[in-house]
Amino acid sequence: MENRYPHESVTQFVEEVFCRLGARRQDAGRAAEVIVTADLFDIFTHGVERVPDYYEAVRHGRIHPAAQPEILRETPVSALVDGHEGIGHALAVWCMELAIRKAKESGVGIVSLRNSNHYGFAGYYPLMAIREHLIGFSVTNTEGIMVGTNSRQALLGTNPIAFGMYAEPYVFLLDMATTVIPAGKVSLYSRDGRDLERGWAVGADGRVCTDAPTVRACINSKKTGGILPLGGEGETFGGHKGYGLGLMVEILSGILAGGDTSNLIRRLDPWVDRNSEFFVAMDYGMFGEPAQMEAHLSDYLHTLRTAERADPAVPIYTHGEKEQRAAEYNRAHGVLIHEKTAQKLLHVAQELGIDFDACRKKIQP
Incomplete structure (x- = not known):
């Protein structure tokens, strides 16, 4: 299930996430603009879908937000x-x-x-x-x-x-x-229970594999198999x-x-x-x-x-061209956010003490 959200509200939310994590306001705004622009362009693999990952990366010391x-x-x-x-x-x-x-x-x-x-x-x-x-x-x-x-x-x-x-x-x-395909597509297919197309990836044995969770596990293992x-x-x-x-x-x-x-x-x-x-x-x-x-x-x-x-x-x-056409539509009608992603964003908001209600004011189709 997907819902539309005002892109301005989503941008403000993402900016606030980075600020609460220790980033300067200017840096947080820059990051938020890039992330939400991806969703405007219908490039969901690089949009707010990634924000929970960035949150975890900061928590584990991989990203230093004030650097x-x-x-x-x-x-x-x-x-x-x-x-x-x-x-x-x-x-x-x-x-x-x-x-x-x-x-x-x-x-x-x-x-x-x-x-x-x-x-x-x-x-x-x-x-x-x-x-x-x-x-x-x-x-x-x-x-x-x-x-x-x-x-x-x-x-x-x-x-x-x-x-x-x-x-x-x-x-x-x-x-x-x-x-x-980009790595994020494997994660999206795994999330949605969809098989990968043949010729996209191989399993640990080096043979073509269409099972998204298996390929994701290969990538995570850092051993054999991949895209x-x-x-x-x-x-x-x-x-x-x-x-x-x-x-x-x-x-x-x-x-x-x-x-x-x-x-x-x-x-x-x-x-x-x-x-x-x-x-x-x-x-x-x-x-x-x-x-x-x-x-x-x-x-x-x-x-x-x-x-x-x-x-x-x-x-x-x-x-x-297709992405720019999508951006024109999404600016007027809101960006699509999968309900599972919205729930993850809500969890991040709760952890950081951010009011998620404004962002969750969905635009009705």
């Missing part, structure tokens, strides 16, 4: 930042803001972050740059749950890639895991390409930042992440008139959307 970013090395176009295991979303917003400032001053801004935590909806950070009419790019490594091609041991993360540029009526926003790379099993449908993309993300994040790689995240201590992240903002005005480029892209995306359909009943979308 502040520290610049370790800097040039006019780059910075290396230590996040000191703070709130991943807040650190990521801070780093992209820094990249944007550098891009406006010098044409490009590149920020590498280590000792962070889960930063949620990867597409949020390119969106920050897009709003400033800049190209935005972000990647992060995650705990090892990807089983590499011909392996049964999960040593790479979902390692998402997010990239975007301004266009009308919908910006281009590519946000993709380098695995067939397959984009393209699936073997090389026939390009699984080795997804494997390579995941490794590319690892180089840009963990290696460049001098941080932990995916095979170490949560291995030595299940309550310690220390993710590494990478942010780029670029002023395409260096290459010509920005408005002309944006119009050019808008026209091209329109051409793609209006191409001949394989099935007349199935529309053609460009990346990020």
